[in-house]
Amino acid sequence: MSRAWTHAVPWLPILGMQWLTCLCMTNAAEPQVFRTFMPEAGPSAFGVVLGPDLALCYDDLRGGVNQVWLGSLDLTPTFQAKINQPATIKGTVFYKEGKVQPLRVNDATKAPERRFKGYRYDKNAVIFHYTLDGVAIRETLRASDEGHGMMRSWSVPEGVALFFHAETQPDAHVTFDGGEEIAPGVWRHVGQSGKSFMMVIKPRSKS
Amino acid sequence: MRKTAITLIPLALASLALANTYEIEEIPLPKEMSPELSGVAFTPSGKLVVVNRHGEVWITADAKSGPWRRFAFGLHEPLGVLALSEEEILVTQRPELTRLRDTNGDGRADHYETVNDDWCVTDNWHEFTFGLRLDRDGEFILSTGLPDVAGEINTRFPRVPLHMEKVHQEAKPSPGRYEGWVMKVSRDGRMTPLASGFRAAAGVGVSPDGDIFVTDQQGDYIATSTLVHVRPGRFYGHAASLKWRDDYRGPVDLEMLTQLRTPEAVALPHGTMGGSPGEPVWDTTGGKFGPFAGQVFIGDFTKLISRVFLEKVAGEYQGACFPFIRDAVGLAAIQANSGADNLTIPAGKDGLKYFRDVPPRTGTPLRPGNMRMAFAPDGSLYVAQTTRGWGQGDGLQRIVWTKKTPVEIAKMEVTRDGFRLTFTTAMEAAQLRDAKTYRLGRFRFLYLPKGSPRVDETLAEITGIRVAADHRSVELAVRDLQPGHIYELELEHLRSVGGGLVENPQAFYTLTRLLDGRTFTGPMSEPRIIAEQKANGVPDPEAGRRIYGTFCVICHQPDGKGGALPGTADTPATLVAANFTLRDAGSPLSKPDIELLKIITDGAPGKPMPPFGSVLKPDEIRDVLAYLRAAFGETNHSSSIQR
Incomplete structure (x- = not known):
């Protein structure tokens, strides 16, 4: 991403839209993660701003990226309310997931026990850490180069088979790399040193 | 990455004298920081760390002039902070205990590690997670609040199994495990539930001897806030969380709850000693904060900081609480209020009628919302304030002893x-x-x-x-x-x-035990003294004023204006409590008495107003309405309230 942008200050919390120059500048192309009340998500999900016009809801309890949209994330309702109000999605949603625990380890048919372990920022990306049936998984989210799509990649221990149940996306163009489709919509990746399983999500209108 | 650094324009600190023995100083905050401060701590090297409800962590080496640095952001309403070092800070946010680490030395956290999240969350507004302190073994102590049925409970994709069957039988239910508990978490992330029976243990403290205490907030089961000594395995009174005990074989009735319940160490009588207490902190300054070394200071949501003296009697803690700083009305007002309360209850349109001959108070510069406090290395007490939806007043103040001995x-x-x-x-x-x-x-x-x-x-x-x-x-x-x-x-x-003169001439001693160990043997749920029937059938607004100060003022506010948070283009305003001063058609006091009496008795369906019919007698409800009419109603309103 070539465009430099600053983070939105918290009292103007329409994130991804109001790119204000303020004293607390951050580096360019840096994602921002906000744990909050998100619509259509489990408790304490994440609003993730990946770029000036790209945001998503990450719901660890359901099992991953719930929605991706072109636009911004408005935290104003949450920050003002005494009785909780979810954040607002401002923009056009082009990707949605609804399947509970679409990621599986070693058995494509068994929903795993998922435990959240945290996240970290790294080189214009945010990396979520969790375990599936005790197997440590790292999932990296970053904006695609042109800023209108996103890349999602998983790292799993060597020899562990990771399965992903993809859903039909009428408004998104979705491609996979590093895995094989073993059944319609079911992808498999086996952990191997230096290799990861990648998913690229772009809005159809802009792909 | 560049560091997030804010340089303050140097400001003269507002130094506001309080009886010349303690001064309250305003700590200027950078305009980039939301002032809804919900945690305050110091690093071992003495740097000041605050967290706010927007989810940020800020650090400064100099509270008076800055600069401040934003260490972390995006946390879910953190209400507690513990700074192990400048590079490693722990916070309790709603869903988890989190370790924030700066691993690349740029002054900003880049690693947000989940230390533990072994309890239920449902996104309910009242489901706060409180803390954070280290116990004598170096383990983290935190607590969880109960949800409130006035708000939604998010049942999508629950983290732990939910038990929703009893949710609407209680104003504050515990739909998932360890809601309403105090827990400890080891450094490597193992959680041990310690004790149950809490409604909203908003303040967690550990004494210099390593004893764990919490403040629990008044409400159902116990109508006053309390300071509780937390002992593993015990139950402290609010029944909703009891079902998560391993030995629970429920249901349990009130008699069994009474037998199981361990009473508080010190009651903080509701009204007089505040409404909702925050964090208890021990004066470990060695005399730098005045003559109260070893005692406990507790901030409150109202304009109050109280002080607690604890002693062990027959092996258990009990003791006395005193006002330390509060809205100053003095003894005359306390007497005028029959000793029942000392909140800033308005005099209404009849001037000082309800304070009789008491002059208007000048007030204290202390703001409300005093939920988090920490002693600085120099012995001053930092007070972090947040009031969202319950009043107005956010920020950071510091209380400094002037070295003059207070008469107390x-x-x-x-x-x-x-x-x-x-x-x-x-x-x-x-x-x-x-x-x-x-x-x-x-x-x-x-x-x-x-x-x-x-x-x-x-x-x-x-x-x-x-x-x-x-x-x-x-x-x-x-x-x-x-x-x-x-x-x-x-x-x-x-x-x-x-x-x-004694600055705060009032004290409350919670006498749970006599020196010989004797305790109360009478019925815990029935009065021993039957109140005399009032001689006449006329509602008493003065009695209603006292009840308002005990039960109503926290939501409806001293000025009767209640509260509603402004909406946006997309979200409606959030009603918090009715505004009694409105005069338009449909306003609260435009309703007939019979309708208002029903609302007070049964609650307002779909609104936060709870029922008081089981708390107050019909006569008392009429007294409250008489007070509302007298203090906030139209001058020419003619009430038809009759006994």
């Missing part, structure tokens, strides 16, 4: 036959010997699922006065000293040898 009751201890008062300085001997100096009464709170009125109020007769030779302490012998009661003491114009 330093301690109130139980003796074989009464109480011993120890003062911070020598007092006027003749006054100490005069029985008219002391007004002592007692009362207790019932233990009931839906509110627990204050009952069995009587005066306590002082039968003997023994003054110490140094005139710094006095022993009061009391007739029929009764365990299980709260003893309320007021001092009448008592002065020190130097002529100074």
Whole structure:
């Protein structure tokens, strides 16, 4: 991403839209993660701003990226309310997931026990850490180069088979790399040193 | 990455004197920081760390002039912070205990590690997670609040199995495990549930001896806030969380709950001693904060910081609480209010009618919302304030002792036959010997699922006065000293040898145990003294004012304006509590008495207003309405309230 942008200050919390120059500048192309009340998500999900016009809801309890949209994330309702109000999605949603625990380890048919372990920022990306049936998984989210799509990649221990149940996306163009489709919509990746399983999500209108 | 650094324009600190013994200073915050501060701590090297409800962590080496650096952001309403170092800070956010680490040395956290999240979350607004302190073993202590049925409970993709079947039978349910508990978490992330029975244990503290305490907030079951000594395995009164005990075989009735319940160490009588207490902090300054070393200071949501003296009696903690800083109205107002409350209740359109001859208070510069506090290395007390939806006032203040000795009751201890008062300085001997100096009464709170009125109020007769030779302490012998009661003491114009009046002439001793270990054996859920019927059938607005100060003021506010948070283009305003001062058609007080009496009795469906029919008697509800009409209603309104 070539465009430099600053983070939105918290009292103007329409994130991804109001790119204000303020004293607390951050580096360019840096994602921002906000744990909050998100619509259509489990408790304490994440609003993730990946770029000036790209945001998503990450719901660890359901099992991953719930929605991706072109636009911004408005935290104003949450920050003002005494009785909780979810954040607002401002923009056009082009990707949605609804399947509970679409990621599986070693058995494509068994929903795993998922435990959240945290996240970290790294080189214009945010990396979520969790375990599936005790197997440590790292999932990296970053904006695609042109800023209108996103890349999602998983790292799993060597020899562990990771399965992903993809859903039909009428408004998104979705491609996979590093895995094989073993059944319609079911992808498999086996952990191997230096290799990861990648998913690229772009809005159809802009792909 | 560049560091997030904010340089403050140097500001002259507003230094506001309080009786010349303590000063309250305003700490300027950078305009980039949301002032809804919900945690304050110091690093081992003395740097100040604050968190706010927007989810940020900020650090500065110099609170007076900055610069401040934003260390972390995006946390879900953190309400506690512990700074192990400048590079490693722990926070309690709603869903988890989180370790924030700066691993690349740029001054900003880049690693947000989940230390533990082994409890239920449902996104309910009242489901706060509180903390954070280290116990004597170096493990983290935190607590969880119960949800509130006035808000939504998010049942999508629950983290732990939900038990929704009882949710709407309780105002504050515990739909998932360990909601309403105090827990500890080891450094490597293993959680151990410690104790149950809490409604909203908003303040977590650990004494210098390593004992764990929490403040729990008033409401159903126990109608006053409390300071509780937390012992593993015990149950402290709010029934909803009991079902998550391993030995639970429920359901349990009130009798069994009563047997299981461990009482609080110190009650903080609702109204007089605040509404919703925050974090208890121990004065470990070694005298830098004045003559109260070893005592506990507790901020409150109201404009109050209280002070607690603890002693062990028959192996358990109990003790006394005192106002430390609060809206100053003095003894006359306390007396005018019949000792029942000291909140800023408005006089209404009839001027000072409800304060009788009490002059308007000048107030204290202390803001409300004093939920988090920490002692600085220099011995001053930092107070982090947040009030969202319950009033106005956010920010950071600091309280500094001026080195002048305050004239105060330093301690109130139980003796074989009464109480011993120890003062911070020598007092006027003749006054100490005069029985008219002391007004002592007692009362207790019932233990009931839906509110627990204050009952069995009587005066306590002082039968003997023994003054110490140094005139710094006095022993009061009391007739029929009764365990299980709260003893309320007021001092009448008592002065020190130097002529100074006692600044806070009021104390409440929670006498759970006598020195010989005897405890209350009577019914915990029934009064012993049956209140006399009022002689006439006319509602009493003065009685209603006191009830308003106890039960209503926290939501409806002293000025009766209630609260509603502004909406946006996409979200409606959030009603918090009705505004009694509105005058348009459909406004609260435009409704007929019969409708208002029903709302107070049964609650307002779909709104946060809870039912008070099981808490207040019909006469008392009429008294409250009489007060509302008198204080906030139209001048020409003619009420038809009748007994």
